Amino acid sequence: MRIALLTSLFFSLQLVAQSDRVKNFTKQLCSPEFHGRGYVNGGDSLAANYIAKTFQEIGLEALNGTYFQSFSFPVNTFPNKLEVKIGDKQLTPGVDFIVDAASGKGNGTMVFQTLGIYEMYTGKYSFSKLDKNKMFYFENIGYGGDTLTKVKENLEKIAKYAPVMEVVSTKLMWSVSGKAHNFPYIQIQETAFKNYFLSNSTVTFAIDAKIKNHTARNVIGYLPATKKAKKTIMITAHYDHLGRMGAATYFPGANDNASGNGMLISLAEKFKAKGLKNYNLLFVAFAGEEIGLYGSMYMASHPPIDLKNIQFLLNLDIMGSGEEGVTVVNATLFPEEFTRLENINKEKNYLPQIKKRGPAANSDHYFFTEAGVPAFYIYTLGPNKHYHDIYDTYEELSFSAFGNLSNLLEAFFREMK
Ligand SMILES: [Zn+2]
Known part of the structure; x- marks a missing residue:
């Protein structure tokens, strides 16, 4: 009885922690209408438009007159x-x-x-x-x-x-x-x-398989600092997934990485409501991650702002669980930032654990790290093991750490020197 009560209390708290916009947005990205955000039926392009529209609704600005950055690559598809x-x-x-x-x-x-x-x-x-x-x-x-x-x-x-x-x-x-x-x-x-x-x-x-040349788009939303600032913090999450395999089957990519886009939106809402004094914010939803980090590779070599002015980059990929805490990639490269993250967590008791990991070329922070931009890549840990399969659905996301992690990340940037 008590367990049941606690569980329902826990769930209602989670619902409060996650705005309706964040929930609906994450769910929508996983829906069949977006075709697994890949390369059949324009899935990734539909998702890009939807993300840009959401950025605009939140009040993020276009950068240099656009929310998009385009690039092209060949991709093998299974449309029929x-x-x-x-x-x-x-x-x-x-x-x-x-x-x-x-x-x-x-x-x-x-x-x-x-x-x-x-x-x-x-x-x-x-x-x-x-x-x-x-x-x-x-x-x-x-x-x-x-x-x-x-x-x-x-x-x-x-x-x-x-x-x-x-x-x-x-x-x-x-x-x-x-x-x-x-x-x-x-x-x-x-x-x-x-x-x-x-x-x-x-x-x-x-x-039936077909190689085609595909044009994909990174989506960018800008939020200037409340005072005039030179330095920018980048928060990133890839929105592409694997798309459709044949006409009838699609890969929803809920944990990987609709959930990361949900966290991106959650942080955008928070910083729009109360901006940072000393840092501009650049929210980026990357395309082409699953085929080999193409979107972030392109942006790192064609940066819309000078890389030297990026104070820190935080990449979010797999944000849907968290029962066992999170792992921070690049933690060993930036011990000062990692300690700050740990200290906030100890004080507020947000997550059961924050695991430390060295550098790894496993998501979109990689090419920025290589280019000298300080960066963390954070992913959640939990019992949800669906990965690159048709079972990685919205319904399987527990969002166990979502609200607390969002608060932790917000505090991390508010305390950034
Ligand atoms: Zn991913």
């Missing part, structure tokens, strides 16, 4: 047909199988060819000798570490010469690529595969 059938049974994309991000297009009926683990590990086989009319089948089960890496590399090579079917027992995790193999590369769940294939059915596949 994406089918794997075992007998009459149509497998479900994202659940039973995925295609490799760099899968080529093609269709056919599966006739097997395969190689042993020796060839797959060493690559000592001329893969060009494989029959392009047969599917290369490999059970990639039970391998780890170096072996797994080598096998994956060689499967990618084989997809240049023949269609590939890789059977796995691990979680299906998708990504996005700027390249395409000559042939389809399908990754299938062992359970889905064995259930049906043991019945001696034929396997057919039809994969």
Whole structure:
């Protein structure tokens, strides 16, 4: 009884901590209308417009007359047909199988060819000798570490010469690529595969893939300091995700990283209500992160303000949990700032723990760090392990640390010397 009471009290506090705008905004970014904020049906562009509109509603200003910064890159997309059938049974994309991000297009009926683990590990086989009319089948089960890496590399090579079917027992995790193999590369769940294939059915596949040159946009919102200030604080979060894999399946990218955009909006609201005296603020929603940090790489080399005038950059990516606190990347590079963050947390008891981590090239702070801009990248820790899969939905976000973390970050910048 008491637990139930405490739980409902806890939830109502969380609701207060998160404004309606932040909630609706985060939910909307995860909706099918935004197509997984990727490269099919203009998903990332719709999201960019929506973020810019929200920046404007909050009262953030355009910078140099625009909320956008455009850049282009090639991307492999799966806009249409994406089918794997075992007998009459149509497998479900994202659940039973995925295609490799760099899968080529093609269709056919599966006739097997395969190689042993020796060839797959060493690559000592001329893969060009494989029959392009047969599917290369490999059970990639039970391998780890170096072996797994080598096998994956060689499967990618084989997809240049023949269609590939890789059977796995691990979680299906998708990504996005700027390249395409000559042939389809399908990754299938062992359970889905064995259930049906043991019945001696034929396997057919039809994969439509298309490389296109894509123009994406970083979204920028500016909030000047209440006094005239030279220095600027940047707060960033990538809004792109993986998009659609075939016409019917999309990856919502709730924790990664609609949640980070929610935190961006939450901080924008707070600083709009009460500005900083000594620092301008630049809120940036980056595009093209999942394909290789393209948006932040572009902005770090085409900065809308002088990089020397950036006092500090805070990157937010995966903000949807926090039951186990947060991790701070670059903590070891900026011990003074990290101590300040820790001290505020100790005093206010906002988070159960703040973990320290060294530099890592794992999100959009990276190219700014390389360019000499002091930066933290913060992500939440908790039981939500959905990552790059169709289960990373808005409904799975606990927002456990959201309100407290937002307060902690606000205090961190208000106390910035
Ligand atoms: Zn991310």
